Amino acid sequence: MRKKTYLKILLSLLLLCLLLFGSYELMNARSYQLFGNITNSIETDEKVVALTFDDGPTKNVEQVLHLLEQYNAKATFFLIGQDIEKFPEETKAIIEADHQVGNHTFSHARMIFKSPTFIKEEIDKTDELIHEAGYKGEIDFRPPNGKKLVFLPYYLKLQEKETITWNIEPDTFFTTPEEKIDYVLEAIHPGSIILLHPMYDQSGDELQVIEEILKALTKEGYRFITVDDLQTLE
Template identity: 35%
Template sequence: MLLIAFAYIFLILVLSTNVQFNFFVKSYNQNPHFPEKAVALSFDDGPVENTLEILKILDRYEVKAAFFCIGRNIKKHPEIFREIIKRGHIVGNHTYSHTRKMGFLRSKTILKEIKKCDEIAEKIGGVKMNLFRPPFGIINPKTKKALQKTGHKVIGWNIRPYDAITKSPEKILERIIKDLKKGDLILLHDNMPNTATILEQLLVILKQRNFSTVRADKLFDIHAYN
């Protein structure tokens, strides 16, 4: 009986921390049926000062991406948030505080986290965000309940190079390009010091392999804003 209980807890833990499983809510993670040989780039945890360098590189290669922003960072760097939008990228909700306690929050608290991020984004950037990426990819029944009230579409990923915990740019890049396929959605973090370097190398490789890049909303044929 104890073994069954442990197995159940382990199963719930796995399902709750992997948004790609689509167990609690439907999430958009990849689209292998996309008509073009294209992938999408996404960045989490900004805006930060490092985001500006990333924007410059994206401009240089004429690439558009999705930025899932933390509300308190939008509040701290309003000019960078507006610059993301101005340059033709899309922004999405990544909660207000990006707390590590995400998996333990009540649905009411999660709802407040999402709404507060939305309110700041609309006030500063003039956008009503329709896309949500859960911090750490955590989706559970409480998150589901909150999202049923907000109506956000959940955006996951299918390529996660763990750039937030791996120091080696070479290893991160290798994880991205190893089995790269059309319709993949790549997760990176614009608050990591090596992201700009990794991004530029990645864009060169994509060009060499004849991959184009599209925004996540185009990849999944959904609306980024309400």
């Protein structure tokens, strides 16, 4: 092979690697996307944080709402359309307790390598269900597994929908309630957005994590507010 051809192949391979790496980073980035607004936390001196619960609703809603009420806390629930259809009463209970509701797609499929029509339907159908349940106001979006590439953010921008991610994710790194709580208390700072998954938990562990977070941070002088309210402080 001639030296020049060899060099060309080498450069093309390098470029391909960079492209793949870039797409991967883009797909998973918590605070960057190609179009529209994305928020993973906000800068504030006020001692406020946002608890966000992904997936569901399920029967666990009742216990979560009860805990929140005890600590005078407001939270944000990113709900899945097909679960809203299964648990309409739980959906209404969240709305009636004045928490924020967000869109987490209809089927929880990853919104990458999917057709624009599929993505649009996943978002529109879920918005409709949330509104039918009585929710007023704008509906923020959180992508399943935090994954997004090109069309999803483009469509969200067209719809003037904000993407909300998080900066504290105990479930990603730890398994026991103790580890998760320690990590949250260590990582916390004013304006943080915490991601938790109590909806399909059968063990009660995630509820324990929520309760301990509520208890410990309340003691430290924190208030728990919705993502919407957090954003008014920016």
